[in-house]
Amino acid sequence: MEKKHCHNELVSFEDRDHEALMGVWWTGILLKKRAKHFFSNFLSSEVQFNIMMVLKYAEKPLTQSELGEQLLVDKSNITGLLDRMEKSGLIRRLSVPDDRRCYHIELTAAGREILEKVEKPYHEHVRKLMSVFSPDEINDINRYMSRLEKAVTAEESTAFNDRS
Amino acid sequence: MEKKHCHNELVSFEDRDHEALMGVWWTGILLKKRAKHFFSNFLSSEVQFNIMMVLKYAEKPLTQSELGEQLLVDKSNITGLLDRMEKSGLIRRLSVPDDRRCYHIELTAAGREILEKVEKPYHEHVRKLMSVFSPDEINDINRYMSRLEKAVTAEESTAFNDRS
DNA sequence: TATGATTAGTTGACATATAAACTAATTAGC
C-alpha cells in the first residue's frame, strides 16, 4: 500500500509478479482509453482504426473471419462493427463468387481518405510517446511482451478452471 | 510482415516503437480475455473481481466514485456494475448518514465467500504465468510499465488532437 | 441565508465485447 504506483494498489500484495502483470494490464487499459480519445474526431473507436489499417495493408482481400482473427475480435462482434462502419461509409462488403457464405471487406474511398488524415499524426504520436525509452529498452519490451503473450496463449488449454 | 509476432502484423511497419506499444496493448487485451474466462464460473467478469478485491482490502468504506477512481472505471459504468453485483448478491449499498448523495459499498457474506474461493487459485495462476520471467525481468517490466503509464497520462492534456 | 458552484449518482444513447443458438453454404466421407 505504501508504494503508490500508477496502477493501483488493489493489487500490490507484496507480490512483484502480480504487480508486473497488473502493470501490463493497466497500461493496456490506459492505451486503449487514450487511443479511443485520439481517434474520436474521425472514428468511433481505435478498433475501427485497426480494422482499416489491416484492410489497407492486407495483401489479399479479407473476409470477416480473417479480420477477426487478426484483430482478436470475435466474429459476432465483427458483424456489428462492420455494420456500423458500412453505415458510416468507411467500408464495403463485396460478395465472393466462389463462396456465397462470406464477404470480402474493402475500404471505400471515403474510408481511405480518413485513414490518410489520421495515419501520420498517429505515428508521430506513438513515436513521441515511446521516446521515453531507449532502443535497448524498446527491444526489452518487445521481447517481454512476446514471451508473455506466448505464456498466456499456451496455458489457455491447460487452465485449472476449465469448465469440464 | 515477415516477423510474425504474436501480436499482429497490422502494426509492424518496420517500426520498433510502434511494435512495442502494440505489444503492450495486445498483451493487455489477451490478459483481459484470459481473466474473464478464468473467473467466468463465479463472476461475470474480471472487473467484478477487481471491485471485490478493492472492497476487501480497503481501509475505509468506499463510495462509488472512490471505487471508480481506483479502478479506472467511469462513474456511469460503476452504477450498472454495482446494480448487477447487488442483484447477484455480491455487494450492498449502504446509505451514509452525513452525506445523502453517496453510498458506502460493502461486500456481502456471499460476496466474501466467493472471493475466498477464487483468490488463492488466482494468485497461483498468476505466479505460474509470470514464472517465464526472472526476478530482474519482473523488475524491468514494473519499471517500464510505470514509465509508460506516466507518459500516457502526462500527454493526455497536451495532445495535438484536442477538440478545442 | 440566498445564490451559485460543485459533487454523487443516475439515466439514455451508443459502441465494444462474449457466448450460445441459429441459418445458409460448403466440404468430407461413404
Added chain:
DNA sequence: GCTAATTAGTTTATATGTCAACTAATCATA
C-alpha cells in the same frame, strides 16, 4: 450423390465502456 460435419456470418442476450445531460444534495461565499 447423400448424409454428416464444418464453416461464415447473423442474431439475441447480456456485460462492459464512454459521453452528455440530468437530479439531488452539499459547499462556498458574499
